[in-house]
Amino acid sequence: MSDFDRKFITDAITRMLARREHSFDEICRKLSQKGIESDAFIPILEEFREANIQCDKRFAESRARALYHKGAGPRKIKLDLQQYGVNEYDAQRAIQEIEADWFEAALKVKVKKFGAGRETDFKYAMKQKQFLQYRGFYSEHIEFAVKGE
Structure with missing residues (x-):
């Protein structure tokens, strides 16, 4: 690998990590999309990892x-x-x-979307549960948020 290639790869990785944290796999995917061979960038990316510049x-x-x-x-x-x-x-x-209180987080998301009242209509309550399930809450969090227990 030439010095130019190494500098190009190092600069690309540095620019990515300067904006925000990236996972190792995400950087690999982005560099591959740019047409860079993995044999060329993996050793350089490992150096970034060893120096704790990139950290999953x-x-x-x-x-x-x-x-x-x-x-x-x-x-x-x-x-x-x-x-x-x-x-x-x-x-x-x-x-x-x-260190989140997932019950309170689910309730907050529910209130923001549907309001603070406790829902008595079954269909509407199911709609709220599906929404919270889509947002990634577990059933105990969802029940707490919808029933207001």
């Missing part, structure tokens, strides 16, 4: 926190992190780092 754990914490503030539940956050190549341990740890 830090990415997971940042991404989990951002999704939580957008109203996502623990299931959705975990699945999202796995799509970015974060291992299950780091994903679970990032969710725990948020």
